Amino acid sequence: MQNAVRLTEPTPIYSSSNDHWDPIISLREHGRHVLTSVEMTMSNLCNMRCEHCAVGDTLVMSEPAKLPLDQMLRRLDEVEHLKTISITGGEPTFSSRTVKEYIIPLLKYARSRGLSSQINSNITLDYSRYEEIAPYLDVMHISFNYTNSDDFHEIGFAKSGHPVPKETAARMYERMIDNARRLSDGGLFVSAESMINYRTYNKMPEIHKLILEMGCKRHEVHPMYPSAFAADLPVITPAQMRDAVNDLLDSRDPSVWMLFGTLPFYYCNEDAEDRKLLQRLASERLVTVRNDPDGRNRLNVNLFTGDVFVTDFSDVPAFGNIGTDKLDELFGRWLAHPLARSVDCHCPAAACCGPNLLVKDMYYRDVDFGTRQAML
Numbered sequence: 001m002q003n004a005v006r007l008t009e010p011t012p013i014y015s016s017s018n019d020h021w022d023p024i025i026s027l028r029e030h031g032r033h034v035l036t037s038v039e040m041t042m043s044n045l046c047n048m049r050c051e052h053c054a055v056g057d058t059l060v061m062s063e064p065a066k067l068p069l070d071q072m073l074r075r076l077d078e079v080e081h082l083k084t085i086s087i088t089g090g091e092p093t094f095s096s097r098t099v100k101e102y103i104i105p106l107l108k109y110a111r112s113r114g115l116s117s118q119i120n121s122n123i124t125l126d127y128s129r130y131e132e133i134a135p136y137l138d139v140m141h142i143s144f145n146y147t148n149s150d151d152f153h154e155i156g157f158a159k160s161g162h163p164v165p166k167e168t169a170a171r172m173y174e175r176m177i178d179n180a181r182r183l184s185d186g187g188l189f190v191s192a193e194s195m196i197n198y199r200t201y202n203k204m205p206e207i208h209k210l211i212l213e214m215g216c217k218r219h220e221v222h223p224m225y226p227s228a229f230a231a232d233l234p235v236i237t238p239a240q241m242r243d244a245v246n247d248l249l250d251s252r253d254p255s256v257w258m259l260f261g262t263l264p265f266y267y268c269n270e271d272a273e274d275r276k277l278l279q280r281l282a283s284e285r286l287v288t289v290r291n292d293p294d295g296r297n298r299l300n301v302n303l304f305t306g307d308v309f310v311t312d313f314s315d316v317p318a319f320g321n322i323g324t325d326k327l328d329e330l331f332g333r334w335l336a337h338p339l340a341r342s343v344d345c346h347c348p349a350a351a352c353c354g355p356n357l358l359v360k361d362m363y364y365r366d367v368d369f370g371t372r373q374a375m376l
């Protein structure tokens, strides 16, 4: 590993007590859900084919032209309460042209408007690509579900359609770890996300340790739900999920921020074990539970078509296009949609504003959340 070079000043505005992506903050501030976050799908190219990839069925070998950046910026300008932008893919940095012509100008726009920014990347490409972005970026979000390069090989190329040699995967794994360390040492906020699934649920403490060794400032944990591309993967039970979270809390480093999201447990659940876990999470130092942003304070824009979605991986079809519609108006239209209404509940005392759509579909299909109340 090379010596650390200061890439960016650590962002002072972003901390566990001020998570700009959590919709509960804007809900408290405005008394209703407002659009504060826009995610842009910037690439359908990727050098990996992960088993769990939420957008795996959209990945291609070559992709069409994107909409002019100016068109996107004009639509962002109109969003009255915008606080954050997120850039996602594929691997958004796969093409260096996209980095120069779209990603860096967008990040500079965010800085000039005082917005927080995030990129979702696998950081397995050459370090120089990330070094270019780092001075303008607030959160580099990576996936990390591995205990060694063999896990990375099995998971990261499960859907590649042709055999990828172990040695190739091992080199990429080392580069990813080296890049994460260098970016962290240079002052960038690297947040590593692990998914609780059939492979990882009994390995979370080991994964956590490796994430800390890379110098990440945050460990983000989400259960994995079967989206279209990953629909055939085995599902673990809620009890196994609870055990995985408890194991992690028992073994974690309490000086590092842990963010849990899209958990399938709510304070209105009859099962006392669910509520006990939520109480434990609420009482732990530097542990936060983020409400689901998708469709609550965030929309997704596909930069190739201009189509607007509730998330980049849901089966819900596009409900507008930035070619003809303002994002705030589309957000209002989404809130009136029966699907949005089906998860639109709010229990202020529990700091909860309802389940994620995939979670509702998987575990609570017949539940009317509008009739439930948190039991505290």
Ligand code: SF4
Pocket: 266, 267, 268, 269, 345, 346, 347, 350, 352, 353, 354, 355, 369, 372, 373, 374
């Ligand atoms: S906001 Fe909805 S999901 Fe959360 S505790 Fe209340 S009723 Fe349950």
